[in-house]
Amino acid sequence: MQTERRDPSYVKALEKARESARHFSYSHVRPRALEIDGKVEADHTYFDWQIVRAGLPYRLLSMAIPNQVGGTNDGNIAAMAIVMEELCASCAGVATIFGAHALGISPLLIAGMGHWDSYLAEIAQAERRGEPILMAFAITEPSAGTDVESPDLIGRASLNTAARKVKGGYRLSGRKCFISNGNLARWITVFMPLDVSRPQQSWTCFLVDTKDEGFSTGRVEHKLGQRACPAAEIVLDDVFVPKDCLIGREGDGMAITMLALATSRPAVGAVGTGIARGAYERLLAWAQSSRPDLLEMQYFQLALARMETDIHLARQAYLDAVMELDIKVFGPLMQHPLIKVSMALPRRLRTLARLQRALNSRRGREGAARLMRSKLDERTATRTLALSSMAKVVGADVAVSVTNSALELAGLDAGPLRAELEKLWRDAKLTQIYEGTNQLNLLEVYHGLTRQGCTEMLPAAGSSGGRP
Amino acid sequence: MIIEAVRDFSQRELAPKALELDRGESGVRESVWRQCVELDLDRALLPQERDGIGLDEKAFLGLITEVAAGEAGTAVLLLIHNVAVSIACEDDRGDIEGRWTVDTASGPSGDFVLAAAGAEGVVRFDGSGTVSIQRLGGSERSIDDQLGLRSAQAAAIDYSALEQGHISEENAGLTSRCHKMVWLGVAAVANGIARRAHRLAQDYAHERYQGGTQIEEHDAVRLMLAQMSSLANSIHLNGEESLAKAMALKVQATEAALAAAIDAVQVFGGMGYMMDTGVEKTMRDAKYCQLYPVPNIEAGLKLAELEVARRSK
Numbered sequence: 149m150q151t152e153r154r155d156p157s158y159v160k161a162l163e164k165a166r167e168s169a170r171h172f173s174y175s176h177v178r179p180r181a182l183e184i185d186g187k188v189e190a191d192h193t194y195f196d197w198q199i200v201r202a203g204l205p206y207r208l209l210s211m212a213i214p215n216q217v218g219g220t221n222d223g224n225i226a227a228m229a230i231v232m233e234e235l236c237a238s239c240a241g242v243a244t245i246f247g248a249h250a251l252g253i254s255p256l257l258i259a260g261m262g263h264w265d266s267y268l269a270e271i272a273q274a275e276r277r278g279e280p281i282l283m284a285f286a287i288t289e290p291s292a293g294t295d296v297e298s299p300d301l302i303g304r305a306s307l308n309t310a311a312r313k314v315k316g317g318y319r320l321s322g323r324k325c326f327i328s329n330g331n332l333a334r335w336i337t338v339f340m341p342l343d344v345s346r347p348q349q350s351w352t353c354f355l356v357d358t359k360d361e362g363f364s365t366g367r368v369e370h371k372l373g374q375r376a377c378p379a380a381e382i383v384l385d386d387v388f389v390p391k392d393c394l395i396g397r398e399g400d401g402m403a404i405t406m407l408a409l410a411t412s413r414p415a416v417g418a419v420g421t422g423i424a425r426g427a428y429e430r431l432l433a434w435a436q437s438s439r440p441d442l443l444e445m446q447y448f449q450l451a452l453a454r455m456e457t458d459i460h461l462a463r464q465a466y467l468d469a470v471m472e473l474d475i476k477v478f479g480p481l482m483q484h485p486l487i488k489v490s491m492a493l494p495r496r497l498r499t500l501a502r503l504q505r506a507l508n509s510r511r512g513r514e515g516a517a518r519l520m521r522s523k524l525d526e527r528t529a530t531r532t533l534a535l536s537s538m539a540k541v542v543g544a545d546v547a548v549s550v551t552n553s554a555l556e557l558a559g560l561d562a563g564p565l566r567a568e569l570e571k572l573w574r575d576a577k578l579t580q581i582y583e584g585t586n587q588l589n590l591l592e593v594y595h596g597l598t599r600q601g602c603t604e605m606l607p608a609a610g611s612s613g614g615r616p
Numbered sequence: 617m618i619i620e621a622v623r624d625f626s627q628r629e630l631a632p633k634a635l636e637l638d639r640g641e642s643g644v645r646e647s648v649w650r651q652c653v654e655l656d657l658d659r660a661l662l663p664q665e666r667d668g669i670g671l672d673e674k675a676f677l678g679l680i681t682e683v684a685a686g687e688a689g690t691a692v693l694l695l696i697h698n699v700a701v702s703i704a705c706e707d708d709r710g711d712i713e714g715r716w717t718v719d720t721a722s723g724p725s726g727d728f729v730l731a732a733a734g735a736e737g738v739v740r741f742d743g744s745g746t747v748s749i750q751r752l753g754g755s756e757r758s759i760d761d762q763l764g765l766r767s768a769q770a771a772a773i774d775y776s777a778l779e780q781g782h783i784s785e786e787n788a789g790l791t792s793r794c795h796k797m798v799w800l801g802v803a804a805v806a807n808g809i810a811r812r813a814h815r816l817a818q819d820y821a822h823e824r825y826q827g828g829t830q831i832e833e834h835d836a837v838r839l840m841l842a843q844m845s846s847l848a849n850s851i852h853l854n855g856e857e858s859l860a861k862a863m864a865l866k867v868q869a870t871e872a873a874l875a876a877a878i879d880a881v882q883v884f885g886g887m888g889y890m891m892d893t894g895v896e897k898t899m900r901d902a903k904y905c906q907l908y909p910v911p912n913i914e915a916g917l918k919l920a921e922l923e924v925a926r927r928s929k
Binding site for chain 1: 721727728730761763770825826827828829836837874878881882885886888889890891892896899900903904906907908910911912913914917
């Protein structure tokens with residue numbers, strides 16, 4: 149049965165996710181947000197594993213992993229976005245650690261079940277053992293940022309990476325930059341062209357083990373905000389990736405990227421909503437305890453009301469996008485009989501070597517893609533990508549405007565509140581830039597909604613994801 | 617001539633050191649201040665009989681804009697210092713040696729006084745109309761987590777611990793003049809920030825390629841650059857504005873500076889968010905200009921009050 153927005157079990161799952169995330173956020177993250185930010189400012193290679201470990205009982209590293217393989221997700225992307233809002237109300241940097249991890253997992257979900265019982269199950273099991281394993285998602289290159297997030301631009305991108313086919317797998321070389329969790333991840337989903345003269349058609353996703361020979365990390369960036377989550381350069385020097393670690397098919401990279409961004413962009417809208425909410429909550433609490441006189445002033449009341457309104461609307465935008473994804477895109481996919489039957493099998497049968505080999509074979513991957521295409525209405529998916537982009541833009545702009553206002557209303561003499569609001573203000577700006585700049589996202593809105601365009605998701609064998 | 621010399625100093629000396637000044641790297645702030653003193657920029661508003669350059673307000677504001685186009689915190693230091701010593705020297709008993717700051721906030725709180733860290737004197741307007749001129753002598757407590765204008769590092773001042781300074785009797789003219797110069801000066805700093813942000817973004821957009829072409833060729837970027845250009849050139853200061861006009865210009869200029877800086881960071885994309893390029897600094901500095909000496913929203917309310925009072929006469 150398809151999930152509808154008002155389905156009681158769906159709503160209950162969202163409320164449960166929010167409650168759990170809020171508990172972690174208020175109990176563990178908020179009290180330490182400034183401390184962690186300060187430690188990274190002093191040493192921008194610092195990473196706070198303590199806060200990640202504190203998140204383990206809340207299963208935040210498994211929120212993207214299907215519950216059939218030990219995770220906590222039952223095909224509900226909206227829950228992940230809500231978690232992001234809750235965490236960001238305390239610290240967007242800490243939230244991004246978990247968000248970037250989920251983004252790193254997303255290609256493994258999109259491309260079929262071939263890696264669920266291995267890598268994803270291991271992450272979930274390790275989490276239960278108290279051992280955090282992080283993932284990351286690597287597409288950005290030093291000379292190609294916006295370019296690699298758009299099928300319209302990648303053909304003209306100045307790329308720095310290349311993969312080549314070798315016996316038993318592939319060899320990857322080049323550099324990626326600004327990779328969240330890049331210096332800490334155990335596995336990274338990395339995108340590269342197999343043929344640099346045809347980047348769009350040959351853009352491919354690989355699962356790289358960071359312990360393998362030839363992998364190293366370079367510079368860790370000194371960022372303006374969201375400092376708890378590192379942004380690092382990764383260097384691949386002829387790294388061997390076995391053929392089983394090809395994600396999807398050769399040339400599926402752009403389609404996987406677009407589907408991954410469709411799920412992550414509303415989450416960035418949620419990040420912006422959370423940052424804005426965090427600023428609003430702190431300002432209100434300060435006014436109530438230290439400056440009740442301000443609450444009698446009409447200008448202050450109007451400003452607070454404007455913030456509350458904008459936060460509410462930003463939340464509606466991201467919830468609208470993720471619920472569309474849940475109900476119209478991934479929901480139908482998860483209801484396909486083959487997927488339901490497979491997931492109903494006991495794990496000992498699913499992990500039989502023969503079955504795993506079949507899933508990861510060329511035919512298995514083609515089958516997975518065909519299965520997805522049979523259930524994936526591309527016009528709907530394109531429209532949903534546009535809604536995702538809209539949510540991202542709205543959430544980001546609200547974060548910047550609300551934190552701006554909050555600082556103004558508090559002023560320089562606001563004591564400890566000033567440092568908290570300044571941090572949120574610094575965190576907010578990144579939401580207008582990452583996951584595609586707001587300008588690129590608005591072009592997606594134009595393509596998907598204004599022009600009623602259609603982006604090919606998971607093309608037939610031999611072609612590539614893109615716009616006709 | 618002096619403006620050209622200052623422009624040269626700002627671009628040749630200050631702009632390349634902007635990040636070091638921002639980070640407070642050892643000795644850089646002191647060395648830059650010494651260079652400013654050598655150029656007599658610390659005596660810009662003093663008359664020649666007090667060994668000053670004797671600039672009029674318009675020229676002084678132009679000087680501040682040029683300095684801010686190199687490094688905004690240094691411009692604020694010079695602004696505040698010059699306003700302070702021009703008032704302190706009205707009192708012949710006053711010793712105006714060293715670097716000075718101004719506290720224009722009303723009331724006893726000295727919790728956040730910009731440019732007070734390392735200052736040797738403060739001219740304080742306590743809101744009752746009197747002006748107090750006091751030596752600091754290390755009684756201030758530096759504030760380290762300042763978001764913007766970091767080279768004009770703020771400090772908290774415990775006034776109760778200071779010796780009673782020289783007091784001027786209630787002098788509405790002096791108060792008004794000081795406030796006006798600070799408002800206009802912050803507007804001038806904001807102008808400089810907007811220009812710097814625009815220049816950084818223009819240069820980057822010319823060098824950076826995406827989609828096979830320089831990003832300055834993309835409409836989305838062109839629109840931002842055009843907006844920045846108009847924001848950077850929209851405010852003109854002549855120093856003779858009324859207090860109300862000065863307030864309005866401060867609000868307008870600082871809003872323009874922040875809008876330009878936010879767009880400049882956006883033009884840089886991911887690089888803009890990293891603390892290497894200097895462009896994110898323009899955002900932080902512009903934001904502080906919105907908040908100093910009072911936040912723009914309060915300035916707007918004060919302005920409305922002045923207007924109502926004027927109409928009632």
